[in-house]
Amino acid sequence: MHARIVGLTLLCIASLACTKAAPSTQFREGPLDLTLPSYPDRTSFTLSSRKGRVVLLDVWATWCEPCRESLPKYQALAAKHGGKGLDVVTINVDGEAAVPKAIPTFVTETKLSLPILLDTDAKLSEEQLRVKVMPTAFLVDRKGVVRHVHEGFEGETFAQLEHQLEGLLAEP
Secondary structure (H helix, E strand, O other): OOHHHHHHHHHHHHHOHHHOOEEEOOOOOOEOOOEEEEEOOOOEEEHHHHOOOEEEEEEEOOOOHHHHHHHHHHHHHHHHHHHHOEEEEEEEOOOHHHOOOHHHHHHHHHOOOOOEEEOOOOHHHHHHOOOOOOOEEEEEOOOOEEEEEEEOOOHHHHHHHHHHHHHHHHOO
16 A cells, blocks of 8 residues: 555544545646556556546545445445436555455445446555545546545535536536
8 A cells, every 4th residue: 555545544543534525626627537457357447438428536445434435325326327427436545455355345345336446556546636535536527627526525515516416417
């Protein structure tokens, strides 16, 4: 596990910062593109392949308790809004050692069926996405532009996230 992600773990445990949700409307200019291997088959996934669809991109880890709460809710959003153009894609940052045991256990326990991408060195999550808190959700519009970022997860902010998603889905 990468040092900064380990720091996030300690931050989560020490201050419960991983439970605080902080929505933001400014991430970066221009379309976001990323390419990562998917779990479990390691086929290459490119975000640009989802252009024309709204994407909820969630960065998570198996040790993150708020992730256990957020991911099933995001899965329900995918079921509810998938026909309207929503894709939910997740990025796991646990590291290579988690792939054979921790991720499958987490998937089984949470009944997670969303696509999982592997950022095993957390380099993309740290450098390109600038993730500081687990979980972090990015709402990406149909043009591939990140429009909203939610750091952490609290049930009270889920309604705001869903409202923002519905707004993005209503756009042409």
